[in-house]
Amino acid sequence: MKAEQISIFLENKAGRLSEVTGILAEAGVNIRALSLADTTDFGVLRLIVDDNPKAEEAIKKAGFTVRITHVVAVEVDDRPGGLHYILDTLTQADINVEYMYAFVQQSGDKAIMIFRFDQLDQAISVLEKNNIAVISGSKLYTM
């Protein structure tokens, strides 16, 4: 039930981000969701795309440091307390969220959040046990 995410190391320099988006545009890769973690010197760009192998190859070829990481896409009720319920469930199971960000598309009437956990498999089983829907990678990329 894991989804793949592409992470790219970027120096904090003007135009670096647009270089990556340009490479993906040229390769015909569609970005489904993205988050940028940044410090004063560098940033880590994380992307969910519709074609991982194609995106990875194009970015690697352009000389960037790329890594595939596993994340979990979770359906969140689109109402007050929807996200809190999920985080609370995880906290009680002693699972840490490394980072999270929102997916652009909705799944029916639900929002989608992308999570990175320290214990990925355990997180998935906790979520499923509590009837929180996890979206598979293959479904996510084509949403």
Next chain:
Amino acid sequence: MIFNIEYETMPREALESIQLRRLQNILSRVYATVPFYRQAFNDAGVLPGDVKSLDDLRRLPFTMKQDLRDNYPFGMFAVPMENVVRIHASSGTTGKPTVVGYTARDIDTWAELMARSLASGGASRGDIIHNAYGYGLFTGGLGAHYGAEKLGASVIPVSGGNTKRQVIIMKDFGPTILTCTPSYALHLAEAAEEEGVSFRDLKFKSGIFGAEPWSEDMRHEIENKLGLTAIDVYGLSEIIGPGVSIECHEAQKGLHIFEDHFIPEIIDPGSGEVLPYGETGELVITSLTKEAFPVIRYRTRDITSLNPEPCICGRTHVRMNKVSGRTDDMLIIRGVNVFPSQIESVLMQIEGVEPHYQLIVDREENLDRLTVVVEVNKEVFSDEVKGLQQFAKNIEKEIKDYLGISAKVKLAEPKSIERSQGKAARVVDNRKL
């Protein structure tokens, strides 16, 4: 293998008597033919005839790089131009280039010294030498080339640059010896990897690397990545080019200086006082046999020490340790002397750090600040910011622990630090001193 058994293994006493005779000859010659030396010896009150022993050498004045510049281009030549058959020049990164000349006999001497060097590094007749030192005004390319031919090896004069083509040649021609700068050797390994060629599958057995200082850790990195024995060769155009000294394949511990052609001294770069064997200071060299461009007590600005202990290879020539820095590269960071090679040594001990780095020195509010730029490769890249910050912090801590200076580590994208085709430009000093 020893190329010239007679001279390279000569007993010290015989060697020193040859040195003295050659020294006396060259001093008389430069006094008679080079106005600069006549003036300098007169000013010091020492005439060539006053030099009765090798110890008297220290009474003579030093020759500095600036003296060569002041006599640009041909003022230091000791023979008429019609006897000069070759001219080389060193890159003039600061000021004018230094111009050196060779007679036909000098070219032959140089070829002999490079043949000795290649042999000492494991080459012999029948080897194919991939010579990726730059051909041109720089002495590296032609120096190694003539030595290879003198030795009787097959030389591929590939020169520097066009790295993709070099990879094809290395794959198809099957060279067994690589000659280039150590940073270019690593660059070649990277380029080969990109082309899907593993250096370890090639036929190389030795690499003879020089023209820039490199640490013992960089040697291990090169030997691991390239699957060959890495040998350090030393030289500078002002003395003759590559082939002043060479490590032996047997010990790989110190570079034998060809003492039948050069006299080395180690001095305190501040006071100019000659230091005993074993002490670290600036290397000073006197050429004994050069015709067109002899130098007397030339200050190389390279930092090393001399080791007179007998070597297992059988050579009797004194060894200099690997050059650990240059008197003019030395950075003074908040009063602490730091050589780039020391920082390199720390970096190479940290898992995942590439041998490419850059040092940037700034002065902010009257305080020196050292920034070490390190590339992030896929091995160390963590998707999490805190992982990367930890990696940077770890390097900062190691530098602090080993060298006692605070540095800031800046992470950079792979290949963003310029790969040098010649000497690596690793230090950017932005201070207005």
